[in-house]
Amino acid sequence: MKNSLTRTFQKYLRSLNRWFSNTPERALLEAYEAAQRIKNIENEHFDHKKISLQSVKYTENVMAYWQVYLNKNLTIIKIRLAEFQLSRGIVNISNSVLLEKLKVIDEVVEKYAIKDGLINNTPLVPTYQPLKINDKEIKNS
DSSP, rough: OOOHHHHHHHHHHHHHHHHHTTHHHHHHHHHHHHHHHHHHHHHHHHHTSSSSTTTTOOHHHHHHHHHHHHHHHHHHHHHHHHHHHHHHHHOEEEEEEEEHHHHHHHHHHTTTTHHHHHHHOOOOOOOOOOOOHHHHHHHHH
């Protein structure tokens, strides 16, 4: 019983170690795939240009759809790159395939860096105005 438990625990630790040591590649692959999704939309729907109203003329609802898609994939890229950087500091890896994927990711992210900077540096200002209520009008009603 004790040997079986020890073997199971060791098997679990090996599996965990394998998962952790694969984290940099897995995280980078997910970031790369998100960048590729953005590039595919740019190529197929925006004449190989940045996803924006200036690239092509779409209705407001269509652009809102693409904006959500873009934001979702940019978020995936940011999170997975952070995971890649963190895990890469612990697990030392390096090869040309990783560098090519990072290059593609950087090309996509750079297109949207200005917009991202504006979003991050813009103070949050409420777009609504509080409703002013006149107590006299309420009482008279």
